[in-house]
Amino acid sequence: MSAHPFDAALTLREIGPGRYAGRTSPAYWNMVGPFGGITAAIVLRAVLLHPQLLGEPMSLTVNYAGAMVEGPFEVQVQPVRTNRTTQHWTVGILQNNDQGQPLITTTATLITALRRETWRMSDIPMPEVPTPQEVPQGSYGDDLVWLKRYQLRLVSGGIPREWHGGGDDSLTRVWMQDQPARPLDFCALAALADVFFPRIWLRRATQVPAGTVSITTYFHASAQELGETGTGWVLGQAQAQEFRHGFFDQSARLWSEAGRLLCTSHQLVYYKE
Amino acid sequence: MSAHPFDAALTLREIGPGRYAGRTSPAYWNMVGPFGGITAAIVLRAVLLHPQLLGEPMSLTVNYAGAMVEGPFEVQVQPVRTNRTTQHWTVGILQNNDQGQPLITTTATLITALRRETWRMSDIPMPEVPTPQEVPQGSYGDDLVWLKRYQLRLVSGGIPREWHGGGDDSLTRVWMQDQPARPLDFCALAALADVFFPRIWLRRATQVPAGTVSITTYFHASAQELGETGTGWVLGQAQAQEFRHGFFDQSARLWSEAGRLLCTSHQLVYYKE
Secondary structure (H helix, E strand, O other), X not given: OOOOHXXXXXXXXXXXXXXXXXXXXXXXXXXXXXXXXXXXXXXXXXXXXXXXOOOEEEEEEEEXXXXXXXXXXXXXXXXXXXXXXXXXXXXXXXXXXOOOOEEEEEEEEEEEEOOOOOOOEEXXXXXXXXXXXXXXXXXXXXXXXXXXXXXXXXXXXXXXXXXXXXXXXXOEEEEEEEOXXXXXXXXXXXXXXXXXXXXXXXHHOOOOOEEEEEEEEEEOOOHHHHHHHOOOOEEEEEEEEEEEOOEEEEEEEEEEOOOOEEXXXXXXXXXXX | OXXXXXXXXXXXXXXEOOEEEEEOOHHHEOOOOEOHHHHHHHXXXXXXXXXXXXXXEEEEEEEEOOOOOOOEEEEEEEXXXXXXXXXXXXXXXXXXXXXXXXXXXXXXXXXXXXXOOOXXXXXXXXXXXXXXXXXXXXXXXXXXXXXXXXXXXXXXXXXXXXXXXXXXXXXXXXXXXXXXXXXXXXXXXXXXXXXXXXXXXXXXXXXXXXEEEEEEEEEOOOHHHHHHHOOOOEEEEEEEEEEEOOEEEEEEEEEEOOXXXXXXXXXXXXXXX
16 A cells, blocks of 8 residues: 555655655645645654654744755754753755755754643634535645645635736635545644645735745644544635735634644745736 | 944844854843843844845744853854845854853744835734824833833733733734834844733733743835834734643734834744643
8 A cells, every 4th residue: 555645745764863865746746846835744754753852843934945846855954952841943955956066945943842731722713614514625726736635625715716906805714634634743734734825816816926935833733632633624714914025924724623723824925026 | 322222232243254242131131031032133133244145034033942141142144045036044042051062042044035016915904093192101011121121002901910810812902112212123123023921911811931932023014114114103913822732822913103014923932831
């Protein structure tokens, strides 16, 4: 039995202390490079493989410094500071250029921590939306390879059918899951947080080139809570705040089908014109 | 004439390529270390001093790996990738421990970019609030040294007067400016984004130990727009989304008095119990 495409894409081989070799996956290809979410997941996976890992992922920032090309890459992972209950990591992904010189394609920082039972409170309830079963499939577009790796059921705020230049807002709500279904874990969640199409397409009803330059995800769910979500649906919500000078930001929230906030995520996105 | 305390705290001396020496400022002292905002500003200042700088700050992530102690520190700054219009930086702050060994206290990544005139849109208007002149001063607490460096006029959501354990929400709106007044720039804005007191105090009406572990700020204003804001007031808004397992997140927005969104900022905060 072959591995799930997600796990195949995240296959890493240790080649030295904190050094992991991988290969880009055609199954998660975007327009000019891998889907950003799979790159974030690879960063996370490399840290989770490290023998000195303390705790679970809390905060992940991934910066897309340059497009990855098809082929091998190396992930370099360093635990720069280990405290009693938290641990700080720096991560880089490198690929050789045409001259065989290593180039940094991705930088990242990650904080892991021991989760403790404490007072808890959700300030942002899940919006009331139709169930995944009530939402028709396939209204999200599937012209890109990586989109075939997700089952998406759009609740509101889809890619405009007409590019008439007059969008009203930037809010999208969509039920999401890996395709084929796969139990949710931190790596899958890191990727799901980047599934949303560029907010500017929706807000402006104009399809301009756009790409994430930096994404930060805060993981609110524990490994155990993710396990309880299993292969269930995840509700994603994304909205922009400001479009200016060729960049906009996006804030996203992802809930389990049971209404538990799994992560919040923010990104800065480049756009042309 | 002596320098503004903010500029004094950000005084850095180049001691090698990408290496800058500084000293913690008692004027911005928090409970157990410097105010996190001043540390973020120091990170940014070091990059802005670098001779290879391209463009202006767009996205800054600062991770507080360990409390800084009073005394000298070194900022190490590396331009890891320079593209045509964007540049990616990694930054670390180091301090020697008792044995004279360098310890990383802070990791950071920064993206700078050439800002271009493009289509623009604000999706989140500034809330309607009283003007700074209509808001009384000094209701924000000033028991910490660094709080004396800011003039704060609280619009709503102040530190609870009674710790009765029954807060309603986590939303604070406050007019802010440096004290004494100082023209706004990227470093000042990076610090202002961290001025808010811990959301858990408000939401829970219980004062538990809390501290930022990671902050990400997206700069939407250009240097020119910040210059136009001058020494005017900045409206800050902060709100939490989820409190769980000893960590909560905070989302913040900062507007100029004229209603222009200057930056959006997100942080993950540790709390006890």
